[in-house]
Amino acid sequence: MEPTSGLNLDDGNLGFGKAEDDFSGVDDFNQMIKTILHKISTIEQQLKEVEQFYMNMDNSQPSTSKCGSIMKEKVKDKLITSIEKQQQDALHREEAAGRRMQELKRQFATIFRQITQHKWAWPFMNPVDVKGLGLHDYYEVIEKPMDFSTIKNKMDGKDGTGYKNVREIYADVRLVFKNAMKYNDERDDVHVMAKSLLEKFEEKWLQLLPKVVEEEKRQEEEEAKAQLDMQVTQEVVHANKARDLFSELHEVERQLEKLREMAIQKGRKMSTEEKKNLGTALTRLSPEDLTKALEIVAEDNPSFQAMAQEVDLDIDAQNESTLWRLKVFVKEALRVAGRSNGDTGGNNNSNNDDNNNDNDNSNSNKKNKNNSKRRREISDTLTKTAVKRTKKFPSNT
DSSP, X not given: OOOOOOSXXXXXXXXXXXXXXXXXXXXXXXXXXXXXXXXXXXXXXXXXXXXXXXXXXXXXXXXXXXXXXXXXXXXXXXXXXXXXXXXXXXXXXXXXXXXXXXXXXXXXXXXXXXHHTSTTOGGGSSOOOHHHHTOTTHHHHOSSOOOXXXXXXXXXXXXXXXXXXXXXXXXXHHXXXXXXXXXXXTTSHHHHHHHHHHHHHHHHHHHHHHHHHXXXXXXXXXXXXXXXXXXXXXXXXXXXXXXXXXXXXXXXXXXXXXXXXXXXXXXXXXXXXHXXXXXXXXXXXXXXXXXXXXXXXXXXXXXXXXXSSEEEEEGGGSOHHHHHHHHHHHHHHHHHHHHHHHHHHHHHXXXXXXXXXXHHHHHHHXXXXXXXXXXXXXXXXXXXXXXXXXXXXXXXX
């Protein structure tokens, strides 16, 4: 909405006459209003972002869940750290988890070394020589070949990848034996050797497994806590943002009120002649617009009954703010009414139906007569210092 550019309502059609210096420093006020409106627009956009955050959070995190309850409790108690500190804590947790995993890998390496040093481990130390042994169907039977040297290189990081955790190493060691048992017959020596080593390996793995499970559970809890803390932080950040935005809106309202007071103080008082012209202009309003004009008076005067059947309006008793607001409203209302009448006339001229023209003109004449009669009735009182209007409403019976 564009701000009103001044309150000078000079219009020859209104009969207000020339009114200079209605406002001093109008441009300054307009600029202040534009600045405030821009600020309001910015705040509204930021509030939409905050609202969208909470909508997304409600959709992704049901309030009935345990996590949601804990999160709300934490928000309530303000048990939250800054995002920077949370990032540091997450880094420390990752480093600690990495050290613990390295220890598990070291213990697993001991098991791996014991298995690979067994006298029956030699068939599994290197990749199967498929071509040399003439195993033409090997890749049809074995989907993923595996051997100890490949595992060792990956454990040492020599192949550029490495294992993320102990379970990945365990799965590959087990795969070595399973492949051998799958491709070779149960009575074959390689099958028997693989089965025997697998049993020994599983026994040793069961000794390490409780530590692996404990570490996995600990990591899951830490990851859940990290995600929860981040959600809490984001909610508090947006809550603080919303609080700040509402404070800004309050400040904007204060500035607008201050601007309104300044405008009233700087505004020139309306002369007696202008008040008379305003009263005359009021008589030219339609009944609907006249009612709206009286409602403007009621806004600054709660005791004034704009919708009463009989209304007494003393123009001299109104404050300057009300008078200038009435002047602005009257000019705009009459301008819109004049443009509307012009459009109606154009439409009538373009209508080729003579019968419709006669009916429209007849209805229009009746309406104009009624409006003219109404205006004359009001004019007799509004042009005086004490203005009196009588309004009749349809009976409810």
